[in-house]
Amino acid sequence: MRRIGIVGAGQAGLVLAIGLRQLGYAVTVFAERPAAEVRAGRLVSNQCLFAPALRRERELGIGFWDGEAPPVGEISFAAAGDGSEPSMAWRVALDRPAQSVDQRVKVSRWLAEFERLGGELRIRRVTPADLDECAREFELLVVAAGRGPQFDALFPRDGERSPYREPQRAIGVAYVAGTLDAVPGLTFGMAPVGEFFLLPVLSVHGPVHGIGFFGVPGGPMDVWDGVTGVEQHHETARKLLRTHYPWQATLLDEAYPVAPTETLHGRITPVVRHPVGTLPSGAKVLAMGDTAVTNDPVGGQGANMAARAARAYQDAIVDRGDRPFDEEFMHDAFARYWRHARHATRFTNDLLAPPPAHVLATLDTAQRVPRVAHRFAHLFENPADYEGWLGDPDAAMQYLRDVQSGVQSVPEAGTAPVTK
Numbered sequence: 001m002r003r004i005g006i007v008g009a010g011q012a013g014l015v016l017a018i019g020l021r022q023l024g025y026a027v028t029v030f031a032e033r034p035a036a037e038v039r040a041g042r043l044v045s046n047q048c049l050f051a052p053a054l055r056r057e058r059e060l061g062i063g064f065w066d067g068e069a070p071p072v073g074e075i076s077f078a079a080a081g082d083g084s085e086p087s088m089a090w091r092v093a094l095d096r097p098a099q100s101v102d103q104r105v106k107v108s109r110w111l112a113e114f115e116r117l118g119g120e121l122r123i124r125r126v127t128p129a130d131l132d133e134c135a136r137e138f139e140l141l142v143v144a145a146g147r148g149p150q151f152d153a154l155f156p157r158d159g160e161r162s163p164y165r166e167p168q169r170a171i172g173v174a175y176v177a178g179t180l181d182a183v184p185g186l187t188f189g190m191a192p193v194g195e196f197f198l199l200p201v202l203s204v205h206g207p208v209h210g211i212g213f214f215g216v217p218g219g220p221m222d223v224w225d226g227v228t229g230v231e232q233h234h235e236t237a238r239k240l241l242r243t244h245y246p247w248q249a250t251l252l253d254e255a256y257p258v259a260p261t262e263t264l265h266g267r268i269t270p271v272v273r274h275p276v277g278t279l280p281s282g283a284k285v286l287a288m289g290d291t292a293v294t295n296d297p298v299g300g301q302g303a304n305m306a307a308r309a310a311r312a313y314q315d316a317i318v319d320r321g322d323r324p325f326d327e328e329f330m331h332d333a334f335a336r337y338w339r340h341a342r343h344a345t346r347f348t349n350d351l352l353a354p355p356p357a358h359v360l361a362t363l364d365t366a367q368r369v370p371r372v373a374h375r376f377a378h379l380f381e382n383p384a385d386y387e388g389w390l391g392d393p394d395a396a397m398q399y400l401r402d403v404q405s406g407v408q409s410v411p412e413a414g415t416a417p418v419t420k
């Protein structure tokens with residue numbers, strides 16, 4: 001039985017660990033905290049998972065919350081205009097509903113599932129200095145410990161794949177309850193000063209809504225640094241809605257913060273890292289999930305990509321057979337993942353820049369041509385469609401001309417079957 005060690009029990013590490021355990025590998029997971037502490041902790045993410053990532057969880061039999069988690073069946077988009085009404089707005093159903101289950105709910109349940117499957121769980125915060133000792137025990141050691149800075153030196157920034165050196169958004173998220181049940185699906189608002197979203201979530205407190213603001217640093221939505229209490233957060237959120245998304249001014253009027261632990265503030269620098277780290281002994285370790293590729297959460301891709309990474313790494317491990325998990329293997333595993341992750345990374349990084357003319361034209365056309373709205377909304381589950389479409393201004397404008405003149409043969413990658 002091949003021995004695999006995984007540092008970090010998050011969306012990436014645990015999905016890989018459970019998948020490998022189901023195939024009979026001897027897997028040890030190093031988790032910072034036991035399940036009860038994870039559940040009792042602070043809000044960590046907003047984790048909207050789209051169909052391909054959900055499918056992976058269901059294949060493994062660990063999508064425990066179907067039927068309980070509110071389905072995210074549609075996306076509503078609106079962009080701020082000069083007055084109180086949006087300059088453009090559209091709404092479209094997703095072919096396959098998305099879902100947001102609080103990572104504290106998932107991780108605590110998955111830790112139990114991993115142990116039930118015979119996996120070894122060690123509650124221990126692993127430092128970079130500990131890695132050599134860990135690496136000696138395993139044929140392969142994967143570091144899936146989330147975003148920096150603890151392992152940043154081990155996995156240096158890949159400048160060619162990382163256009164940003166600084167955070168591009170000031171983030172403020174809260175879980176709220178109240179009379180938001182009437183708001184279906186994912187609501188996304190865009191303004192020159194930043195974005196906001198609202199989303200139903202199954203949290204540790206039951207069904208709630210997550211509301212998040214992503215402000216351009218230094219701008220009028222970069223407001224979270226001095227915010228401490230949950231009430232102050234709530235009032236700040238209401239003010240942001242009134243000021244920058246006036247058509248949503250009353251959205252939170254009847255809502256209330258769920259608990260003092262249910263806010264999160266921060267800034268994240270998007271980065272792609274060299275995925276193979278060399279320890280002082282010369283042993284190699286492989287980065288995974290946010291430790292390897294961190295995107296700004298505005299595109300809702302990180303947890304989705306973590307599930308993709310788990311699948312790509314598992315396939316690479318299985319295909320390796322009895323051969324050593326050497327550096328060549330590690331580069332191959334990451335390359336398999338990067339085939340998907342590069343699309344999510346490009347899509348997200350471009351979302352952080354002011355939208356160019358062809359994107360604005362596309363969003364505008366989406367109001368009148370449902371298939372354009374449909375294709376745009378499905379970029380969140382299939383960012384691979386971005387490169388040959390909105391990633392290419394000429395192709396994007398040609399697509400708009402084609403759909404407006406009724407050409408039927410335009411490829412619609414958003415409706416393609418979901419690939420693994």
Ligand SMILES: Cc1cc2nc3c(=O)[nH]c(=O)nc-3n(C[C@H](O)[C@H](O)[C@H](O)COP(=O)(O)OP(=O)(O)OC[C@H]3O[C@@H](n4cnc5c(N)ncnc54)[C@H](O)[C@@H]3O)c2cc1C
Pocket residue numbers: 007008009010011012013030031032033044045046047048049124125126127144145146147150171173212264288289290291297299300301302303304305306
């Ligand atoms: C505000 C916000 C909103 C988001 N919204 C979305 C969204 O809608 N959709 C989406 O797809 N993604 C979203 N994300 C991103 C998503 O949460 C991450 O990309 C995803 O959780 C990454 O998974 P991971 O397993 O790589 O890392 P993590 O989920 O961070 O897990 C890492 C684990 O490693 C543990 N760990 C850390 N250090 C050590 C150590 N030294 N030793 C042992 N264990 C350690 C941690 O405790 C943690 O359990 C959002 C993120 C934020 C912050």
